[in-house]
Amino acid sequence: MEILIQIAQLILCLSFLVILHELGHFLPAKYFKTRIEKFYLFFNPWFSLVKKKIGETEYGIGWLPMGGYVKIAGMIDESMDKEQLKQEPQPWEYRSKPAWQRLIIIMGGVIVNFFLAWIIYIFLFLNHGDNFVDNSKITHGIAVDSVGKLLGLRNGDKILKVDGKPQAKFDQLPLEILFGDNITVEREGAEVTFDLSDEGKRDVIKRAGKNFLSAREEIIIDSIVPGRPADIAGLKKGDKIVGLDGIHINFFDEFATVIQLHKNDSVDLDVIRNKQPLVIRARVTEDSKLGFLNHFHTLEDAFVTKELSFSESIPAGFNKTISTLTGQIKQFKIIFNSKTEAYKQVSGPLRMFKIFKPEWDWTFFWSFTAMFSVWLAFLNVLPIPGLDGGHAVFILIEMVTRKKPTEKTLEVAQTIGVVILLTLMALVFGNDIWHLITGK
Numbered sequence: 001m002e003i004l005i006q007i008a009q010l011i012l013c014l015s016f017l018v019i020l021h022e023l024g025h026f027l028p029a030k031y032f033k034t035r036i037e038k039f040y041l042f043f044n045p046w047f048s049l050v051k052k053k054i055g056e057t058e059y060g061i062g063w064l065p066m067g068g069y070v071k072i073a074g075m076i077d078e079s080m081d082k083e084q085l086k087q088e089p090q091p092w093e094y095r096s097k098p099a100w101q102r103l104i105i106i107m108g109g110v111i112v113n114f115f116l117a118w119i120i121y122i123f124l125f126l127n128h129g130d131n132f133v134d135n136s137k138i139t140h141g142i143a144v145d146s147v148g149k150l151l152g153l154r155n156g157d158k159i160l161k162v163d164g165k166p167q168a169k170f171d172q173l174p175l176e177i178l179f180g181d182n183i184t185v186e187r188e189g190a191e192v193t194f195d196l197s198d199e200g201k202r203d204v205i206k207r208a209g210k211n212f213l214s215a216r217e218e219i220i221i222d223s224i225v226p227g228r229p230a231d232i233a234g235l236k237k238g239d240k241i242v243g244l245d246g247i248h249i250n251f252f253d254e255f256a257t258v259i260q261l262h263k264n265d266s267v268d269l270d271v272i273r274n275k276q277p278l279v280i281r282a283r284v285t286e287d288s289k290l291g292f293l294n295h296f297h298t299l300e301d302a303f304v305t306k307e308l309s310f311s312e313s314i315p316a317g318f319n320k321t322i323s324t325l326t327g328q329i330k331q332f333k334i335i336f337n338s339k340t341e342a343y344k345q346v347s348g349p350l351r352m353f354k355i356f357k358p359e360w361d362w363t364f365f366w367s368f369t370a371m372f373s374v375w376l377a378f379l380n381v382l383p384i385p386g387l388d389g390g391h392a393v394f395i396l397i398e399m400v401t402r403k404k405p406t407e408k409t410l411e412v413a414q415t416i417g418v419v420i421l422l423t424l425m426a427l428v429f430g431n432d433i434w435h436l437i438t439g440k
Contacts, residue, residue: 002358009356011065013369015041017113017376018068024112025070025105032101035092038071072105076410095407099399106391113377114321120370121317122310128363130306130316133170133215135159137302140216141186143253147212151177151200155253156216157185161193170302174213178204179330215298217252228291233282235292236273243270252294260288324374385416 018041029036036057040048044062051060062068074093089096094105141156142148159167161184162176177183178201184193204212219241224230242249245267249255259267262284271278282290308316357364381389398404 005358005360006354006356009360009365013365013372014065016369017116017373018042020112020116021109021376021380022068022070024108024110025072026108028101028108029070029072029094029105032097032105033092034094034097034105035073036070037073038069040070041068043067043069076407099395099404103392103395103399106388106395107381110377110381110388113373113380114325117324117370117373117377118317118321120366120373121320122313124363124366124370125308125313125316125320126310129308130304132168132172132304133299134302134304135167135170135173137304138170138215138298140218140251140298143214143216143251145212147200147203150203151196151212152183152194153185153213154187155251157187160184160186160191170215170299174204175327177213179327179333215296215302217294217296217298218250219252219255220295220297221292222295223293225291225293228289229283229285230290230292233269233280233290235269235271235280235282235290238273240272241269242272244268246270259284259290263288321370321374324371325378328375328378 022039022041026036026039038058038060040060040062042062043064043066044051044060045064047063048060049063051058053059072094074089074095094102097105138158141158142153143155144151144153144157159170159173161167162173162180163182164184165176167173167176177196180196182193182195184191186192221230221235221237221239221241223237224235241255244255244258245262247258248270249258264284264286266281266283269280269282271280284290355368380387381392383389383393385391394405394410
């Protein structure tokens with residue numbers, strides 16, 4: 001049932017975005033009196049799930065959930081329909097329209113995707129405010145594991161900047177670090193700037209960004225497991241551990257490291273209880289545990305909700321859209337860097353549903369939809385023949401040179417674009433199938 005809910009959210013998201021993107025082409029084409037032959041949600045090679053002709057346009061749903069399309073009369077597109085182009089241009093065809101009208105038609109989908117994301121972010125900010133963990137309130141710095149250390153980070157670092165940009169939101173740091181080239185931290189009272197290693201980014205990607213970076217915490221007991229050494233020794237909720245066998249310890253990451261050296265041994269814990277110092281002797285288990293959970297409160301204390309009015313939500317939504325777009329551009333740099341091996345983690349429709357939560361969460365749904373709308377805008381604006389950006393490049397060249405490319409040139413470019421896109425689709429689907437078969 002959970003998988004079905006995830007799949008339903010993905011299908012709804014894709015359907016919503018594809019329909020609006022294609023409407024971005026459809027509406028200006030209609031306005032400029034250009035004939036629309038087909039309007040499809042998803043692709044329909046060989047057959048359609050549903051189709052119905054209304055007026056001059058066939059509306060339908062394809063079976064391949066990799067997007068959708070509007071087939072515009074007189075346009076060289078992925079259908080590679082050359083028969084119509086052999087006839088004399090008609091006034092209702094795309095090729096007969098002025099260059100500026102064709103540019104608006106071809107860029108309509110990208111424009112809709114951008115403004116859709118902006119609108120969604122406006123209402124998310126308006127309804128939920130700007131929620132984030134204030135980086136300035138992470139008073140003890142960060143704790144990192146082996147992956148974080150491979151990136152060059154150290155326990156106790158206070159992250160100040162990534163690529164020279166100040167970092168106000170702690171919860172955005174993993175993504176900023178993954179996409180960044182260098183980082184500035186406060187380390188032992190001094191500012192230090194260093195490059196982020198590709199090998200570290202590779203391991204971050206393998207673990208989906210989990211756990212390599214956290215807020216550094218003091219050792220304050222939150223709860224105790226009954227019958228375990230902490231319970232037997234008499235430790236209590238609220239106790240603050242500040243030392244072990246005479247070694248002064250301030251933070252939980254230090255404690256976790258030191259206690260590894262005392263498996264199956266007894267240790268003296270220096271404890272502060274009700275502002276009074278105590279020494280409690282406890283037995284460490286074979287797996288280096290005492291049997292208590294630490295009180296991780298720093299992120300909770302640093303969490304901020306900033307309420308925004310409608311007028312404040314508009315620029316906040318725009319800035320969020322731009323930062324999301326910037327992230328997408330940086331993501332491409334990561335994907336095409338062989339050292340990070342990010343290309344192995346690229347997901348298509350067969351695995352993308354796992355991004356969604358197993359229960360219906362509208363806030364997450366709309367957040368993801370806004371992000372994915374920006375992704376579609378960025379992807380379609382790439383100057384690859386077959387994509388909107390590829391068509392736009394030829395129109396812009398025509399507007400500058402005042403010379404229209406020959407239909408043969410457009411056909412060759414479109415063929416190259418189709419080959420590129422089909423190859424990418426095959427790689428994405430192949431990657432999905434490989435991960436599903438191997439369970440990785």
